[in-house]
Amino acid sequence: MSEATLLLKATGLNLKRRHKQVLTDINLELHAGQILTLIGPNGCGKSTLIRVLLGLESIDSGSVWHRKALTVGYMPQHLQLEPRLPLTVLGFLRLARGARDSAIHGWIQRLGIQLLTDQDIQDLSGGEWQRVLLARALLLKPDLLVLDEPVQGVDVQGQHELYRLIPTLRDELGCGVLMVSHDLHLVMAATDEVICMNGHICCSGHPDHVSGSEAYQQLFGQRTAPIAHYTHHHDHQHCLDGHIDHDQTAETSQP
Template sequence: MSNALIRLQDISVMFARQNVLDNITISVEPGQIVSLIGPNGAGKTTLVRTVLGLIKPDNGNVWRKQKLRIGYMPQKLHIDPTLPLSVLRFLCLMPGVDRISTQAALKEVGAEQVINSPVQNISDGEMQRIFLARALLRKPELLVLDEPMQGIDVAGQAALYSLITKLRDRYECGVLMVSHDLHLVMKTTDMVVCLNHHVCCSGHPKQVSGDQAFIELFGKNAQTLAIYHHHHDHDHDLHGTIIDDPTTL
């Protein structure tokens, strides 16, 4: 099974007799970022739920490394605005998590200053980093990120993508990420899987950008995104402001 953390082989999932996923094969290895892209309704969330073990496929096989630790970062989480819940209490709802480990995880993602803030007062960018800290508290071998940039401005997206790459490098974990942000996905990922109920195409971003299936889904202008590289000598804080010291991210 090579060096894979997880491998889905010929997976099919049906809802109401309709194929949501059809004959999907995908794997993630340690240190690899795999990005799922595709139109709305393409089956990306269903594939993520299959990876997490929340959906049992109708056909095919799911293989996971023994005792694989998965950290999951959801798109969003509804929290009752009347519920008195601080960031610390929210993260400590996980078994075995205390203030010390919470502080360390928040510092890792550049959000330690919000530890005592009510979750209802947290910005979208800060909330995504809190979700990421929550995933890290599981000491994951595989990070599964479902549209982690939702609701964040472009500068904040770039900062969060940079952080995810740094965490991948630091922990040598695999990353499976769902995203619509082609302009950032194409320069931060190792493998792109273009999904529209089946795998339309997959491979390195530059390779995928020339595939006819990719062009048909996203248009000819999307081809340039796979070879675009943005080099900069600065980073951004949670709100997108330029900072001189990237270690404060």
Template structure:
């Protein structure tokens, strides 16, 4: 592997109950690049993520990881005991790399300071996703893995999160691997798209993938190449909504 390649997967195959789940998957994850896996539900995206993370073994193939690679993982779901009395800060303290200063930094950086003392069972879906992101960032990862990061997040929150991800990539100088089922949501926030359906159908820059015949065959449409990830609209009030939901007054209207 070159010095910029943090993880290299070569010719991965996996079958379950006589059904082929993954066929000949190869990819490189490079420092400073955002790669997004897209594909329909059940196409093997989350299974591939588990194999790349070492949580599951492929039947065939090889994975090479850079020595000392730090991986921050934001899962699609994380089941916790519902009767467990745990605040957001208490939950973050359980994470690897969770120092007091690191927790304080990411609470502020992700605009979730007001959630610090809140019980995790009382969080909305979008709030919980941001807390899971903070947990993944506490280790200051070389590779940040985000499995459906906008699940349960409203449209405004989706837009804010997809603006944030390139900023985090630049701040940490890390690689980012995202999983999504919708290309138009991630177009402006990714460098490379890998479209898969058990195998890699096509890959490349999102503009190229969105007009490819393989993508059209899989999703049944071709998206305009100038489509923004989330539609912009104009506000005419004198405040803005921060990620944790509180209102900051005196800001200029946002477009």
């Protein structure tokens, strides 16, 4: 990949918290059109690294470079809002910088959350909230889409639907995607490169290469079945929460 497509570069990142070394000598690059996934066990520093890369947390040493005027759409793992604040899903999405109603309704339709628009955000399930956060990130028309555990609280069918959607979003927006997961098996079909970390980078490369490495097997154990791309053929379409999308099903079933 060329320097012209480079969106983000981290060099020699180190961070210590309360005598614990959280990040050690982290180096990575992310280019436009690339899907890069960080995997590792809970507490290995994935979310901390994301926050460092986005400038939300300081480091002890190292450097982070961003392309000039880089637009980032960030879907955080957690977003705490004032619980007493009366705010519907539509109202929340309208808070996105520069968001137009036409774009809001377009992403609402695309992500299958039409029935949620008038709901109070405090009443959403975990999976519903994840989809609303994704819509908000996409409204920014990002050069870089950052997804921190995007399938958290989403059922299995919804997870597969979302991971199939991510490469399509990458192609449509022409953006780079930086994603965090705790399990390589779930993201196999939706990523170009994997960084396996546990405070430091244990191994990196194509998912097939990483899954067969000794470092990966030490962290996750030997799996009984090989990693495979998820395929599923059916005569209906699902929303990201796993429910059948009757409108899309009707359209795709037309002769």
